[in-house]
Amino acid sequence: MLRSLVFAVCLPAVAQDLPVLTRLRAAAEEAPVAVAHRGASEACPENTLVALRTAVAMKAIVVEFDVWQTADGAWVLLHDATLDRTTDVVTRLGRKDVRIDSVTLAQVQTLDAGSWKGPQFRGEPLPTLEQALAAIYPAVPMIERKGGEARALVAELRRLEAIDKVLVQAFDWPWLTAVHDAEPKLLLGALGDGALDGERLAAAAATGARLVHWNHRAIDCDGAAAVQRAGHLLCVYTVDPDALLLGAAALGCDLITTNRPDRWVALRAKGARVRAAGTK
16 A cells, blocks of 8 residues: 555755756656666667767766676676676687676776677777766766675775766665765665565665665556655666556656667657656
8 A cells, every 4th residue: 555655754964965866856857867778778789888878879868887896996887797798708718607806907808898789889898987987978877786895986986076976776785875874975776676665665765875776567656656755766677668668657757767768768758748646
């Protein structure tokens, strides 16, 4: 029941003033904004500079990507724990199941991360976090942590002067809590799946997250309304068909993560702005 999902959350003053939070709320006022999943990943090799730049060209307001730390502590873009699926590491190193955290940045920079998607992308490298941010600005980078230390990521974002320009998210909620403790001025997103009840929503809020990023298959109208009543942004992943994109908008989402950011941008421009009754 909706009544059981609604609870009071006291948001710290600093969270209310986060520049990225303010920007996203304003952008989503009329309709959900597009989050480009791993960049423009339907058209381009995921988590590469060409994918990120193409997403920006498609007018995605937010561009999502995944990060790991290499063996020598560098932050690089990759979704899987191993390099096998999206690079030529097996050919180069002559072995399988090569974990990203077992190789150095120098080794990563020798890999081809584009050819698996098509010959036109041959030679596309795996970017560093610094390169990714430069490719995405002035859109909002949504950094999903797959592996790596919380304080190390905070330190890197400080070095890059990016604390007030990015959103950091993870499925690992204790890790999010550690990030929030290290840097309360970072906007955080709690990724999740399964039933979104009051207990889960309270646990998400306890991490310091101000965005709830949920599997679209697992969230219903009551859960969506509870997120909004708690004062959080609501994002759903990963939505591609038109019917589901429109359904996410009707649910009252603030953001929609999609492999087809250009499609949602086009639908939004055509007036796909309906929200369910009772939502903002």
